[in-house]
Amino acid sequence: MYHSVVGEMPNGSVETHSSRLLAFGTPGSQGETAMAATVGYTTAAAAELILNGQFTTRGVSIPITPDLYNPILKRIQEFGVNWTEDISTQQK
Numbered sequence: 672m673y674h675s676v677v678g679e680m681p682n683g684s685v686e687t688h689s690s691r692l693l694a695f696g697t698p699g700s701q702g703e704t705a706m707a708a709t710v711g712y713t714t715a716a717a718a719e720l721i722l723n724g725q726f727t728t729r730g731v732s733i734p735i736t737p738d739l740y741n742p743i744l745k746r747i748q749e750f751g752v753n754w755t756e757d758i759s760t761q762q763k
Contacts, residue, residue, distance in 0.1 A: 683763045692754040709752055716746035 672692040720726040734740040
């Protein structure tokens with residue numbers, strides 16, 4: 672998965688923020704797909720946070736706060752789901 676967001680800053684420079692997620696499935700007839708792994712590991716990591724009392728917000732939550740997404744990202748990285756983030760700036 673790849674995202675790129677380009678924006679003009681107040682000083683006239685142009686910033687490009689890029690994020691890349693790389694995941695592979697497990698080969699073979701009983702192997703999991705990359706989609707199953709990324710969805711499953713993320714859900715399991717979130718459940719683990721709740722069960723361990725590390726995330727106590729009630730109800731449905733979307734991962735837009737660092738207290739939720741940072742531990743999840745760290746945990747899924749342990750399962751081989753990796754990403755990179757880059758910021759580049761060009762002067763006009």
